[in-house]
Each structure stands twice: as structure tokens, then as C-alpha cells.
Amino acid sequence: MNAPASFDTPTQDALRAAKDGQFSYENVQFAIEQLYDLRSKVIRIGLLGTLIHRPDPHQPDTQTETQDCLDLLATEADTFDNVVNILETGTPYKGIHPLLARWMNLLAQENPQDLAVIRRVNQLTQRLVIAAQSGSTDQSAALREHRRVARQSFHSAITGLCLFMWHAYDKDQSKRLARTQAAAAALSERLTRLERIGTHVRLVSLNASVEASHIGDRGRGLSVIAQEFKGLAEEVRTLAQEARQDVSMMQELD
Numbered sequence: 001m002n003a004p005a006s007f008d009t010p011t012q013d014a015l016r017a018a019k020d021g022q023f024s025y026e027n028v029q030f031a032i033e034q035l036y037d038l039r040s041k042v043i044r045i046g047l048l049g050t051l052i053h054r055p056d057p058h059q060p061d062t063q064t065e066t067q068d069c070l071d072l073l074a075t076e077a078d079t080f081d082n083v084v085n086i087l088e089t090g091t092p093y094k095g096i097h098p099l100l101a102r103w104m105n106l107l108a109q110e111n112p113q114d115l116a117v118i119r120r121v122n123q124l125t126q127r128l129v130i131a132a133q134s135g136s137t138d139q140s141a142a143l144r145e146h147r148r149v150a151r152q153s154f155h156s157a158i159t160g161l162c163l164f165m166w167h168a169y170d171k172d173q174s175k176r177l178a179r180t181q182a183a184a185a186a187l188s189e190r191l192t193r194l195e196r197i198g199t200h201v202r203l204v205s206l207n208a209s210v211e212a213s214h215i216g217d218r219g220r221g222l223s224v225i226a227q228e229f230k231g232l233a234e235e236v237r238t239l240a241q242e243a244r245q246d247v248s249m250m251q252e253l254d
Contacts, residue, residue: 014090014102018169023100028169031096031104034083036162041080042121042150048073049128049146053139070133077129084122087115087161107165114157114164121146121154 017023052069082093090105092098108115124146131138 011102011106014099014106017099018103023097023103023169027097027100028165031086031100032162032165034094034096035087035104035165036158038080038083038118039155039158041076042125042154045073045076045080045125045128046143046147046150048076049132049139049143052132053143073132074129077125080125081122084118087118104165107168108161111161111164114161117149117153117157118161121149124149 048069052066052073082091085091086093086096086101086104087108088105090098090102092101096104124142127138128142128146130136131142
């Protein structure tokens with residue numbers, strides 16, 4: 001088994017990353033597919049173990065062919081172990097982001113029965129590899145136990161855990177979308193208030209301009225102030241429009 005990883009980031013970072021949408025759909029899909037592929041991988045491991053233990057009597061394998069099977073079995077078992085290690089320790093593998101690996105680890109811990117079955121098959125796989133490489137008499141017993149557990153509950157454990165992870169991801173995204181929509185609604189309300197202020201400033205500017213024209217030369221200072229108010233009102237209007245466009249784009253992205 002691989003050594004457990006040490007984490008610089010706490011558990012909450014992984015949960016927060018999922019809730020904040022830092023895991024893209026494509027990344028989550030890739031990661032969960034590595035887990036789901038263990039269904040087919042366990043079948044290949046069983047077939048390779050059987051082929052090594054009971055070669056075709058009508059066509060004896062050469063030493064090279066046997067070694068090729070042993071190498072392939074070891075490679076499949078190593079990949080199997082790396083994926084299981086994500087679930088057990090959160091150790092990243094095959095380009096999976098450390099926080100995403102940690103997230104998968106946390107969800108796996110919430111499903112101890114499924115994880116126990118997957119862990120057991122991984123242990124039997126490692127046992128099978130050792131027996132096959134050494135040519136020990138344990139091959140037959142290892143194969144029987146590997147086949148029994150794999151057929152009995154392994155496939156349903158993998159499927160159940162994958163579905164649980166997808167459900168958790170969808171739930172996190174739904175919460176994030178709800179928070180985004182609530183924030184957008186609150187921002188829209190503030191923008192409405194800002195626009196009302198802008199309208200009021202324009203009215204003040206207009207009234208000041210009218211008063212300045214009535215009092216002639218003495219109203220020049222007031223006229224300057226009125227122009228400043230007008231410019232401020234236009235700036236408020238422009239900022240509010242741009243902010244509303246940003247809110248609309250944010251909602252479309254979600």
C-alpha cells in the first residue's frame with residue numbers, strides 16, 4: 001500500500017472548494033471515472049490471475065508470455081491501489097487535484113461499508129500479485145477469495161460510492177447557485193437604491209441650474225456646483241448600468 005499523504009490544507013478547504021464551485025464538472029467527472037473504472041479493472045485482474053495460475057494446456061505459454069502477464073497484472077494492481085488510496089488517504093493520483101482527492105476521501109469515509117469492501121478487494125489484489133510473482137501455492141486460495149468478494153458486493157459498492165459522490169457534488173453546486181442568486185438579488189436591490197439616488201442628484205442639479213439662471217452673475221458658483229452634480233449623476237447611472245450587466249453575466253454563467 002502507498003504511504004498516507006500529509007496535508008497542508010485542512011479538511012474544511014476541500015469542502016469549501018466543492019461548495020464554492022472550484023471543482024469543475026469535467027474534473028469531477030474525470031476523478032469519479034477513475035473510481036468507476038475499478039469495476040472493469042477487477043475483472044481484468046481476476047482474468048490475468050487465472051491465466052497465470054491455470055495456463056491453456058493446449059497451448060503452453062512461453063516464459064516471455066508469462067512474464068508479460070505478470071507485468072500487466074502488477075500494473076493493473078498498482079493502478080487499483082492508487083485509486084483506492086485516494087479513498088483511504090486522499091492521496092492525489094493521475095492529475096487529480098489534491099483538494100479534489102481530499103474531497104473524495106472525505107465522502108468515502110461517510111460510506112464505511114462500501115469503503116471496507118473496496119479495501120478488501122484491494123488487499124486481495126495485492127495478495128494475488130505476490131502469490132503470482134512468487135509462484136506460491138496461495139494463488140488458488142487468493143483467486144477464489146478475490147472472485148468471491150468481487151462478485152458478491154464489489155461492483156455495487158463502487159456504483160453506490162460513485163452515485164454518492166455525484167449527489168454530493170450536485171448538492172454543493174445547488175447550494176452555490178442559491179447563494180449566488182441570493183447575492184445577485186441583494187446586489188440588484190442596492191443598485192436600485194443607487195439609481196434612485198442618481199435620479200435625485202439629477203433633479204438637484206436641474207433645480208440648481210434653474211436657480212443659477214434666475215439670479216444671474218451671482219449664480220455662477222451655483223451653476224458650477226450644478227454641473228458637478230450633473231456629472232456625478234451621470235457617473236452613478238453609468239456605474240449602476242455596468243454593475244447590472246455584471247450581475248446578468250454572473251447569473252448566466254451559473
